Amino acid sequence: MKVRVYYEDTDAGGIVYHTNYIKYCERARSEIFFKQDMMPLDGDRSGFVVKNMEADFLGFATLGEILEVTTTVIKKRAASVLLRQQIYNQEGKNIFNMDIVLVFVREGRPSPVPDMLHEIFSVNKVYK
Amino acid sequence: MKVRVYYEDTDAGGIVYHTNYIKYCERARSEIFFKQDMMPLDGDRSGFVVKNMEADFLGFATLGEILEVTTTVIKKRAASVLLRQQIYNQEGKNIFNMDIVLVFVREGRPSPVPDMLHEIFSVNKVYK
Amino acid sequence: MKVRVYYEDTDAGGIVYHTNYIKYCERARSEIFFKQDMMPLDGDRSGFVVKNMEADFLGFATLGEILEVTTTVIKKRAASVLLRQQIYNQEGKNIFNMDIVLVFVREGRPSPVPDMLHEIFSVNKVYK
Amino acid sequence: MKVRVYYEDTDAGGIVYHTNYIKYCERARSEIFFKQDMMPLDGDRSGFVVKNMEADFLGFATLGEILEVTTTVIKKRAASVLLRQQIYNQEGKNIFNMDIVLVFVREGRPSPVPDMLHEIFSVNKVYK
Numbered sequence: 235m236k237v238r239v240y241y242e243d244t245d246a247g248g249i250v251y252h253t254n255y256i257k258y259c260e261r262a263r264s265e266i267f268f269k270q271d272m273m274p275l276d277g278d279r280s281g282f283v284v285k286n287m288e289a290d291f292l293g294f295a296t297l298g299e300i301l302e303v304t305t306t307v308i309k310k311r312a313a314s315v316l317l318r319q320q321i322y323n324q325e326g327k328n329i330f331n332m333d334i335v336l337v338f339v340r341e342g343r344p345s346p347v348p349d350m351l352h353e354i355f356s357v358n359k360v361y362k
Numbered sequence: 363m364k365v366r367v368y369y370e371d372t373d374a375g376g377i378v379y380h381t382n383y384i385k386y387c388e389r390a391r392s393e394i395f396f397k398q399d400m401m402p403l404d405g406d407r408s409g410f411v412v413k414n415m416e417a418d419f420l421g422f423a424t425l426g427e428i429l430e431v432t433t434t435v436i437k438k439r440a441a442s443v444l445l446r447q448q449i450y451n452q453e454g455k456n457i458f459n460m461d462i463v464l465v466f467v468r469e470g471r472p473s474p475v476p477d478m479l480h481e482i483f484s485v486n487k488v489y490k
Numbered sequence: 491m492k493v494r495v496y497y498e499d500t501d502a503g504g505i506v507y508h509t510n511y512i513k514y515c516e517r518a519r520s521e522i523f524f525k526q527d528m529m530p531l532d533g534d535r536s537g538f539v540v541k542n543m544e545a546d547f548l549g550f551a552t553l554g555e556i557l558e559v560t561t562t563v564i565k566k567r568a569a570s571v572l573l574r575q576q577i578y579n580q581e582g583k584n585i586f587n588m589d590i591v592l593v594f595v596r597e598g599r600p601s602p603v604p605d606m607l608h609e610i611f612s613v614n615k616v617y618k
Numbered sequence: 619m620k621v622r623v624y625y626e627d628t629d630a631g632g633i634v635y636h637t638n639y640i641k642y643c644e645r646a647r648s649e650i651f652f653k654q655d656m657m658p659l660d661g662d663r664s665g666f667v668v669k670n671m672e673a674d675f676l677g678f679a680t681l682g683e684i685l686e687v688t689t690t691v692i693k694k695r696a697a698s699v700l701l702r703q704q705i706y707n708q709e710g711k712n713i714f715n716m717d718i719v720l721v722f723v724r725e726g727r728p729s730p731v732p733d734m735l736h737e738i739f740s741v742n743k744v745y746k
Contacts, residue, residue, distance in 0.1 A: 238524070240517045242381070244374035246425050247659075251370055252668040253637040253644070260637070261496045268494070268554050275631075284636040288672045297374050298524050366652070368645045375531075380540040381509040381516070388509070389624045396622065396682050403503075412508040416544045426652050498637070500630035502681050507626055553630050 235262040235303045235362060239295050249294040255330040256289065259319040262303040263336075266354060266361050276348045280340040285314065293329030300324055305361040313337055313344045315355055363390040363431045363490060367423050377422040383458040384417065387447040390431040391464075394482060394489050404476045408468040413442065421457030428452055433489040441465055441472045443483055491518040491559045491618060495551050505550040511586040512545065515575040518559040519592075522610060522617050532604045536596040541570065549585030556580055561617040569593055569600045571611055619646040619687045619746060623679050633678040639714040640673065643703040646687040647720075650738060650745050660732045664724040669698065677713030684708055689745040697721055697728045699739055 237258045245251040263282075267274040275281035295301055302322045309316040314337045321330035338347040365386045373379040391410075395402040403409035423429055430450045437444040442465045449458035466475040493514045501507040519538075523530045531537035551557055558578045565572040570593045577586035594603040621642045629635040647666075651658040659665035679685055686706045693700040698721045705714035722731040 238517070238521070240513075240520055241373045241375070242379055242513050242516065245369045246372035246374075246376050247369070247665055247667075248374050253370070253640045256637045256640065257496075257498050260498065261494075264496055264554070265494070273554060281631055283631075283678075284675050286672075286674050288670075290670050291668050294667075298520070298529060366645070366649070368641075368648055370641050370644065375537055375539075381512045384509045384512065385624075385626050388626065389622070392624055392682070393622070401682060409503055411503075411550075412547050414544075414546050416542075418542050419540050422539075426648070426657060497629045497631070498635055501625045502628035502630075502632050503625070504630050504632075509626070 235265050235305075237261065237301045237303060239297055239299045239301065241297065244297050249296055252291060255291070255321055256287070256332065258301065258303050258321060259305070259332055259334070262305050262319060262361070263317070266305065267351070270354060272350070272354065274351070276340075276351065279342075280338070280345070282315075282336040283339050284334060285337045286335040287332055288334075289330065289332040291330055293323065293327055295321075295323055295329060301329075302362065307355045307357050307359055307361075308333070310352065310355055310357055312346045315347070363393050363433075365389065365429045365431060367425055367427045367429065369425065372425050377424055380419060383419070383449055384415070384460065386429065386431050386449060387433070387460055387462070390433050390447060390489070391445070394433065395479075398482060400478070400482065402479070404468075404479065407470075408466070408473070410443075410464040410475075411467050412462060413465045414463040415460055416462075417458065417460040419458060421451065421455055423449075423451055423457060429457075430490065435483045435485050435487055435489075436461070438480065438483055438485055440474045443475070491521050491561075493517065493557045493559060495553055495555045495557065497553065500553050505552055508547060511547070511577055512543070512588065514557065514559050514577060515561070515588055515590070518561050518575060518617070519573070522561065523607075526610060528606070528610065530607070532596075532607065535598075536594070536601070538571075538592040538603075539595050540590060541593045542591040543588055544590075545586065545588040547586055549579065549583055551577075551579055551585060557585075558618065563611045563613050563615055563617075564589070566608065566611055566613055568602045571603070619649050619689075621645065621685045621687060623681055623683045623685065625681065628681050633680055636675060639675070639705055640671070640716065642685065642687050642705060643689070643716055643718070646689050646703060646745070647701070650689065651735075654738060656734070656738065658735070660724075660735065663726075664722070664729070666699075666720040666731075667723050668718060669721045670719040671716055672718075673714065673716040675714055677707065677711055679705075679707055679713060685713075686746065691739045691741050691743055691745075692717070694736065694739055694741055696730045699731070
């Protein structure tokens, strides 16, 4: 998953605004589903929500750069999944790491991940 | 309606990213409803959508500035409303003007604005 | 120029938030430069700024859709350029049109577009 | 620090997009400086950057809600500061917590926080 840095992503500090690395990771998670012609949800009132994240900002990116986002499935539970997401710049430098726990929610409550969605995630597989 | 410029609003050019002035205007429109304890919609599948806009960028704003957004109702029709929105910086300089046409949509089709929402807009009134 | 619609692009109305079509157009303008290994600026205190835009919202896009943005150069002046940008959904339906005037600014003042940047724009050429 | 939830903050799930809680926290940090008529930087090539964050998403917010963001200084070091930021909804429910480490950077390198900026943070003080 490649992401280009546009003006909208940068801030007055001249570099990518910190929360945008987290947005890039969400795009990468959604692409895992989109590429299988699936949506990351199951009907109107369900979907994955972020429960917890721990992120390290190791470097920064600037306007025009093309970044790569990788997603590794660390653990799968009935109603949740733990992913590690990493962002690399064009020189291959690792500039951002995040461990994120997603919970599947139906009608506002944690609920087993539907099989079709659960099968998309293979533990230890790296999605690029 | 006062709006503070935060890092997220700026870009690598050091000033507010152009589409964010348009976002500030949307906030001002929503506040007209929120301040009356109303929502700018009528049930699940209805609400105002932007049909057309014409905007002039007359100046720019920078990090930390507090801007003022004013909204004037120019014209009301059964299913639409034409507003003029203007943004001023702290010195009172007019930095952005926009004429915007909103259409009320129900189940994906233009539809008469519900009375309660229509009455909120008074022609020629300036909302601050 | 293809753009995927992600969660961040949508709003509680279930469709793409109106200003994001304008962001997609900015991405398309920047890509014209990036693809030539250029930046849309000339040193630290210069670049194109938006002077005026007129936009028509003809349809809408939803989560997961892939949109196409085209950019046509309508007119070139010494210090400015007029572009027409159009967005199409996957079925080829035209959902957004915008005419936009960009002015080249150096140290805060309108200034001739540097030759290298000016040459990138060919009148009547459609950039995809 | 009060924050209103606008359309731009929500996503197709009908609730606030997850990274926007993190943006609200950044606004609250900036306001600590702005309210003292200061900027969170010291000249052109310096400022605080996010080094690490750990966030728990405990609830969610919807369109029109007014949230409160509090910031507590947990630890001050020469070149960094550890803050705990919490978001509450209108009923006083704690919907988001984040511990965040900011490092002061000058010309791209960690550097002692200038006294004037350092003094703004009082350990254990809760900024609202």
